[in-house]
Structure formats: C-alpha cells, structure tokens
Amino acid sequence: MAIALAATAISFLIGTLLPENPPALQATDAVQVQNLNQSITAKELGNDRTEFHLDRAIEQLLTVLEPKEKRLTFVPPQQFQGTTIFQSKVKDSEKVIAFTVDDGPWPQTTEQMLDIFKQNDVKATFFWIGKSIENSPEIARRVVAEGHAIGNHTWHHWYHQMDAATAASEIDRTAQIIYETTGVKTTYFRPPGGVLNNGLAQYAKEQNYSVVMWSLTSADTDPRAKPQAFVKNVLKGAHPGAIVLMHDGGGDRSRTVKALPDMISGLKAQGYRFVTIPELLEMQEQAA
Numbered sequence: 291m292a293i294a295l296a297a298t299a300i301s302f303l304i305g306t307l308l309p310e311n312p313p314a315l316q317a318t319d320a321v322q323v324q325n326l327n328q329s330i331t332a333k334e335l336g337n338d339r340t341e342f343h344l345d346r347a348i349e350q351l352l353t354v355l356e357p358k359e360k361r362l363t364f365v366p367p368q369q370f371q372g373t374t375i376f377q378s379k380v381k382d383s384e385k386v387i388a389f390t391v392d393d394g395p396w397p398q399t400t401e402q403m404l405d406i407f408k409q410n411d412v413k414a415t416f417f418w419i420g421k422s423i424e425n426s427p428e429i430a431r432r433v434v435a436e437g438h439a440i441g442n443h444t445w446h447h448w449y450h451q452m453d454a455a456t457a458a459s460e461i462d463r464t465a466q467i468i469y470e471t472t473g474v475k476t477t478y479f480r481p482p483g484g485v486l487n488n489g490l491a492q493y494a495k496e497q498n499y500s501v502v503m504w505s506l507t508s509a510d511t512d513p514r515a516k517p518q519a520f521v522k523n524v525l526k527g528a529h530p531g532a533i534v535l536m537h538d539g540g541g542d543r544s545r546t547v548k549a550l551p552d553m554i555s556g557l558k559a560q561g562y563r564f565v566t567i568p569e570l571l572e573m574q575e576q577a578a
C-alpha cells in the first residue's frame with residue numbers, strides 16, 4: 291500500500307515538475323529518477339523501514355527537481371501579470387538593481403558578459419530575440435545554466451504596427467524556441483524599442499505576461515558614445531529598484547562589454563546588489 295501510494299506520488303511529482311517534453315532534463319536526472327523507481331519496486335511491502343526509505347527517496351527526488359524547476363520557469367507574481375512595469379517600488383534602503391540585457395544571445399559579446407557576470411557574482415535578466423536563439427543555441431543554454439533569468443523579446447524585433455495574428459506569432463514563436471532550446475518557460479516580455487502601442491504589448495498582456503520596460507538606460511545604442519559614457523549614465527542614474535537597459539546583441543556590443551566591469555564595481559561601491567527581474571518583483575510583492 292505504502293509503495294503504491296509513494297509510486298503514485300512520485301509519478302505525480304514528476305508529472306508536475308517536468309515539462310512535458312523536457313529538452314533540458316540531463317541524463318543524470320533521468321538516471322536518478324530511474325534508480326529511484328527501481329529501488330522502490332525492489333522494496334518489500336508493509337514495514338516501517340520501507341516507508342522511511344520511501345520518504346527519503348521522495349525527499350531526494352525533490353531536491354534534484356525543485357531547483358531545476360525554479361531555474362527554468364519565470365512567471366511573475368500574480369499582481370504583475372498582465373501589467374507594464376517600469377521600475378520596482380522598493381524601499382530606499384533596499385539598494386537592489388536589475389540589469390536587463392536585450393537582443394541576444396549573440397556570438398562573443400554574450401559570452402564575454404557572462405564571464406564578467408560570473409566573476410562578479412551578478413545575475414541578470416536576458417530578453418531574447420527568437421532568430422538570435424536560432425543562430426546561437428549553445429550560448430542560450432549557457433545563459434540559463436549560469437542562473438540568469440530569461441524573457442521574450444519577439445522573433446524579428448519589429449517596431450511597426452501589427453495585426454493581432456502577427457503580434458501573436460512574434461511572441462509565441464519566440465516562446466516556443468526558448469522552450470525547445472533551453473527548457474525555459476517565461477512570461478516576461480520586453481517590447482522591441484520599448485514600443486507599447488503596436489499590438490505586441492497588448493497581446494503579451496492578454497496572455498498574462500508582465501511587460502518589462504526600464505527606468506535607467508546605459509544608452510549603449512548611441513553609435514558615437516564611449517564606454518565610459520555608458521558607465522556614467524548608469525552610475526549617475528542608479529536608484530533602488532532600478533531596471534537598467536543594455537544590449538548584448540543586435541550589432542557590435544564590444545563597448546558595452548568594455549563598460550560592464552566599471553558599471554558593476556561602481557554600483558557595488560554605491561552599496562547596490564544585483565537581482566533578476568523575477569527576484570525584484572518578488573521583493574516588491576513581499577514588501578506590499
């Protein structure tokens with residue numbers, strides 16, 4: 291009886307915790323699940339020791355699967371679903387700031403930024419273009435493996451007015467390739483160019499996405515500015531709960547890569563710590 295129940299519980303847990311078609315499930319996890327199943331079927335019925343072992347087995351399974359689930363699912367707290375966010379309303383004493391990195395994944399620059407983030411223990415939020423993922427799937431997988439948050443930034447990065455079917459396709463097709471490439475499900479959306487009235491943001495909100503804008507730009511798309519200008523923009527404008535805009539793709543972003551270490555060290559000197567957009571919104575939810 292206990293075994294039947296536990297087996298049912300485990301299949302249920304596997305069913306809820308894993309995507310239906312999990313591309314990112316590692317072989318090691320599959321082996322652990324298989325071993326658990328074998329150890330369960332091998333146990334004898336009806337003694338307390340067996341039940342104890344089964345409880346332990348379920349606990350172990352959860353410790354394998356829960357962190358993975360958290361790393362692969364980015365759903366905003368309910369109060370932010372279907373809304374547009376420009377910054378987070380945290381207390382002035384909460385010196386948190388969120389880097390957002392758009393238009394990748396991109397050869398070289400994304401990887402250079404990942405190295406800098408890792409050296410400085412910074413987690414950021416990447417808003418991806420569908421066709422960029424198609425070009426650099428390995429880089430996409432590295433971003434997810436290193437614990438950063440992911441959002442949807444459409445397939446083509448179009449600004450123009452779109453009918454509902456085109457807007458839906460821009461977002462859904464990108465959601466699909468994000469999932470197929472990395473196993474990530476995300477309902478964070480950033481509209482290309484910050485355009486809120488061309489049909490994209492409307493569709494995203496109808497689908498319960500949070501539309502994430504920004505409160506502070508590095509202005510790293512300015513073709514003439516030097517890296518130190520990006521650093522200055524960010525350090526001068528920093529405020530608690532700020533959402534910072536920068537880019538890793540869509541063109542030559544070597545100046546952004548150059549600016550990044552000084553941005554990070556300057557913000558740390560001001561007392562800031564770095565959070566992802568999901569973490570920022572969870573903090574605001576808890577403060578409310």
Ligand SMILES: [Zn+2]
Binds near residue numbers: 482
């Ligand atoms: Zn963009």
